[in-house]
Amino acid sequence: MKTDTTHEKLSIVCFSGDYDKLLAAFTMATGAAATNRQVTMFFTFWGLNALKRIHGRRALGRTPMARLFNWLMGGLRNLPLSRLNFAGLSPRLMERMMRRNNVATLQELIQAARELGVRLVACEMAMHILELERGDLVEGVEDIVGVATFLNESRDAHIIFI
Amino acid sequence: MKHFLDITRETCPMTFVKVKLTLSRMEKGEELEVILNEGEPLQNVPRSCEEQGYTVISVEPCGEGRHRVWIRK
Numbered sequence: 321m322k323t324d325t326t327h328e329k330l331s332i333v334c335f336s337g338d339y340d341k342l343l344a345a346f347t348m349a350t351g352a353a354a355t356n357r358q359v360t361m362f363f364t365f366w367g368l369n370a371l372k373r374i375h376g377r378r379a380l381g382r383t384p385m386a387r388l389f390n391w392l393m394g395g396l397r398n399l400p401l402s403r404l405n406f407a408g409l410s411p412r413l414m415e416r417m418m419r420r421n422n423v424a425t426l427q428e429l430i431q432a433a434r435e436l437g438v439r440l441v442a443c444e445m446a447m448h449i450l451e452l453e454r455g456d457l458v459e460g461v462e463d464i465v466g467v468a469t470f471l472n473e474s475r476d477a478h479i480i481f482i
Numbered sequence: 483m484k485h486f487l488d489i490t491r492e493t494c495p496m497t498f499v500k501v502k503l504t505l506s507r508m509e510k511g512e513e514l515e516v517i518l519n520e521g522e523p524l525q526n527v528p529r530s531c532e533e534q535g536y537t538v539i540s541v542e543p544c545g546e547g548r549h550r551v552w553i554r555k
Contacts, residue, residue, distance in 0.1 A: 351495035354502040355530045424496045432499045 328357045329477035331470070336482055337366025337393065338402040339411045339426060345482045346429035353436035360477070361433070362470045363461075364443035368450065369393050370430070371442060371457045381451030390450060396427065434460040439473075441465050483509070488517045489527075490548055497523045498530060501553075505536060508555045516551045517544065524549050 330352045334345050345361065353359045363371050372380075372395035379387035401410045415425050424432070433440070442457060444466045454464060465473075487504050489497045501516060508514060518527055528538045531553050539552040 347495055350499050354495060354498035355526075356534045421493070422491050423493050424499075428496075432496070432503070435503055436499065 330357050331360045331474035331477040331479045333481045334361055334363045334367035335365055337369040339399040340402050341482050342370050343426050346433055349438050350429055350432045353438050360439040362441050364446045371461055373458050380456050386451035483512050485514045490517055490519050501527055505555055510555050512555050514553045520547045
């Protein structure tokens with residue numbers, strides 16, 4: 321059966337900062353973009369950790385509380401597994417297993433998403449709470465938007481919350 | 483100019499991703515030869531290419547469960 325996917329849209333709310341959940345989000349996003357769908361990923365709260373320019377821990381923000389939170393959460397290299405994290409050891413083991421089985425790692429999927437033109441946007445409110453600025457995020461982030469903009473852009477889209 | 487891509491060692495979604503990115507870098511009229519496995523890639527890569535307006539010239543088995551797909555941009 322042939323289906324026209326040209327005008328299909330997928331929007332993913334990336335709330336979680338867990339490695340495995342972000343892996344699922346980017347797998348869906350790249351798979352959809354590669355099969356000709358328009359994809360938007362909206363990163364909020366813990367999900368923003370995947371977009372930080374610095375992959376390790378950094379005390380970003382102005383106030384002591386924001387700086388503490390940002391340091392504790394860290395960046396792409398500090399994302400925990402949602403289960404069996406074992407103090408951060410499991411994500412490294414999981415990546416090794418993925419490479420051995422030729423499954424794309426999270427970093428590779430993020431790169432692919434950017435190359436495929438997946439629209440990456442950050443939540444204005446979460447950025448404000450965590451005192452993050454645009455310069456704290458990777459270059460591929462197209463915009464910082466509120467929920468109204470995201471919902472307007474996602475009209476007629478399938479919305480997934482991860 | 484002809485392009486070649488072997489995605490038999492790739493898994494979902496990189497099978498689609500690599501084909502899509504390779505095609506996006508090609509000029510109109512150029513051809514891409516893709517070697518892929520039966521199952522999900524065989525069922526969906528040619529279909530996905532057609533949906534994007536590319537021409538699937540041929541799909542033929544080339545042994546050990548692999549198939550050769552010719553696509554024209």
